[in-house]
Amino acid sequence: MFTTIQHFVDHWNGTSDGTRRVLNALTQESLDEAVGEGHRNLKRIAWHIVTTIPEMAKRTGLKLDGPKFDAPMPETIEEIREGYDSVAGS
Template identity: 45%
Template sequence: MYTSLQNFIAEYTNEAEGTQRLLDLLTDASLKQEVMPGYRTLGRLAWHIVTTIPDMLHRTGLKFDAPYEHTEPPASAAEIVSTYRTAVQSMLDAIRTQWTDETLLEEVDLL
């Protein structure tokens, strides 16, 4: 559990940078590749990563721009990468302005 926004922001930024490096490896062709036959494609899995965290944080009352979880994934790897970068920055800006250290003590059911 985090007790400081700065600690949360620092760790989330580090994790987001790792995710960004992974997403940067995607190509338009790779988006169509299934992880296993009959399962999600890499494009759908990447889009799931882009949309799930914002969807969960919106449930806390945090307001920021990010794509809706159930939208269709873009056909372009560059668009997925760009959208992730923008959503992370928007989320972090919102956390800095809308939350306090005390906000981290609140319990929120994310289900």
């Protein structure tokens, strides 16, 4: 449980830094890899992470910059990273 805004900010900064490291480890070639037979590929999972942040924030009345939940999935890992940076830094 967060008891101060600063506590949340500190936690968020650590969490978003970790997510950036994961996104930076993905390559364009890896995006089409499925996590298992019949499951989502890495591109869909990465984009879901990006678009879920503003969707959840909207449910609390907060408005964030960046791609919205229904934004089309981009083709490149760089666009996914840019979308995450926009949302996470908002």
